[in-house]
Amino acid sequence: MIDPRVRTLDFETYRQVIRDFTDDELIPREHEMVAAGAVPPDLVRRMSELGLFGITLPTSVGGLGWTVEQQVLLTFEFTRSSAVYRSRFSTSIGLAAQILLEYGTDAQRERYLPAMAAGECVMAFALTEEYAGSDASAVRTTATRTRGGYVIDGEKRYITNGGWADVLVVFARTEDGGVSSFLVDRDTPGVQTRLPELMNGHAEGPVAEVSLRGVRVDADRLIGGVEGLGMTHAMRGINQARTHVAATAVGQATRLLTEAVRHAGEREQFGQPLAEFGAVQAMLGRSYAELEAGRSMILDCAREFDAGTPPRHRISAAKLYCTEMASVVADRAVQVLGGAGIVGEHPVPRMWRDVRALRIYEGASQIHERNLARALPTLLSTTQPARVG
Ligand SMILES: Cc1cc2nc3c(=O)[nH]c(=O)nc-3n(C[C@H](O)[C@H](O)[C@H](O)COP(=O)(O)OP(=O)(O)OC[C@H]3O[C@@H](n4cnc5c(N)ncnc54)[C@H](O)[C@@H]3O)c2cc1C
Structure with missing residues (x-):
């Protein structure tokens, strides 16, 4: 539940609260999370008390009502810590919540959104399948109409939070030939989830395989009550999610660069700190320039999002640029750390x-x-000169 005091804070005060939470609790407890192999439950509780599950939702449904720009600024803060923390609430607040907000029936919105904002109901977004990855609309999972509802059959994979979410947003092909989206409780008979043995990154927040065999859901679980709109629903959530992923890349790159700068200042070779070598300065300076380019790019998209229509292509460009940039910055940070970037428990190789x-x-x-x-x-042909002021 969101602490009622959080709701009284203006944005800058709230941002400072999240900055302090990141520096004082999330970052210091990363080692504990890695050792446990999971985000400590009391930290998930703190995230919900501080309203992190509610940052994308309007106050009318129990959220904090921040604009997309403010959400991006907050994401820059908390993603300076492990991206695994963020993944505990990202699918709920980004993909699933946005679909329900825009397309859910009144009953679906009332039933789920306040609980999601409070962190009491976590949703996963189950679209990807073996034959429907980049080609997401190729889903083979089926939803067959029965008296009063549907029976869902199929296999999903790589589902963030799929192993512990309360509800899965499942995309399945309906008899009209289109793709429809359904709200499926994870404990419905016929739903089984399995975690992978090994993850290359995100090890403490593994994605799940979700098997759906003869899963019966009532007709009121069809999102929006209309068949065939599943891909429209997925795209609405995806614009918001891509904005958040780009902001996450900026947050991660900020931390990686901070760690690299600290190491370069402390470690001496040839009688001087690494930071004094021109080659190291080039890696650090260039990383900062690229980081700031990414930061500006996604903030600009967020402002346009707030002004009306999400700028789909510019969001796509920012997602592309920022995530590639974060990988390059991570690689340079490993280089600056030398052997410590490969051996041992330094956060840089984990974040890499x-x-x-x-x-x-x-x-x-x-x-x-x-x-x-x-x-x-x-x-x-439609690009306008940059706005001034
Ligand atoms: C950590 C993690 C979390 C995830 N969470 C979720 C989730 O919560 N819900 C969910 O539904 N899915 C999730 N996914 C799945 C993710 O959306 C897919 O992995 C992604 O869409 C790519 O699909 P794929 O893995 O099948 O790769 P493929 O589609 O097989 O693509 C492999 C590679 O082929 C290339 N490629 C493919 N198509 C083209 C093309 N048309 N043109 C040029 N190159 C191409 C690209 O380089 C691509 O990386 C997650 C994945 C990961 C790794």
Whole structure:
């Protein structure tokens, strides 16, 4: 539940609370999380008390009502800590909540959104399958209409929070031939989840395989009560999620650069700190320039999002740029650390592995490149000079 005092804070005060939470609790407890192999439950409780599950939702449904720009500024703060913390609430606040907010029936919104904002109901977004990865609309999971509801059959994979979410947003093909989205309680008979043995990054927040065999849901679990709109629903959530992923890349790169700068200042070779070597300065200076470019890019998209329509292609460009940038910054941070970037428990190598996934989910980099290239003739012909002021 969100601490009632949090609701009285203005944005800058709230941002400071989240900054302090990141510096005083999330970052210092990363080692404990790694040792336990999971986010400590009391930290998840703190996240919900501080309202992190409610940052994308309006006050009318129990959220904190921050704008997209403010959400991005907050994401810059808490993603200076392990990206695994964020993944505990990201699918709920980004993908699932936005779908329900815009397309859910009144009953669905009332039933789920206040509980989601409070962190009392966590949702996962179950779209990806073996044959439907980048080609997301190729889902083979089926939802067959029965008296009063549907029976869902299929296999999903790589589902963030799939192992412990209360509710799964499941995308399945309905008899109209289109894809529809359903709210499926994870404890419904026929739903089984399995965690992978090994993760390359995000090890403390593994994705799940979700098996759905003869899963019966009532008709009121069809999101919006209309069949065939599943991909429209997925895209609405994805614009918001991509904005948050780009901001996450900026937060992660900020921390990686901070760690690299600290190490370069402390470690001496040839009688001087690494930070005095021109080659190291080049890596650090260039990283800062690229980090700031990414920060400006996604903030600008967020402002346009707030002004009306999400700028789909510019969000795609920012997601592409920021996630690639974070990988480059991570790689340079490992280089600056030398052997300590490969051996031992320093956060940089762990984050180096974590940021790699950002270039794969919410559209692999090549999908963004392809979509942008295809849209370029239109994009370039409508590009306006940058706003001033
Ligand atoms: C950590 C993590 C969390 C995830 N969380 C979720 C989740 O919560 N819910 C969910 O539904 N899914 C989730 N996913 C799945 C993710 O969305 C998919 O992994 C992603 O869409 C890519 O699909 P794929 O893995 O099947 O790769 P593929 O589609 O097989 O693609 C592999 C590679 O081929 C290339 N490629 C593919 N198509 C093209 C093309 N048209 N043009 C050029 N190159 C191409 C790209 O380089 C791509 O990286 C998650 C994945 C990861 C790694």
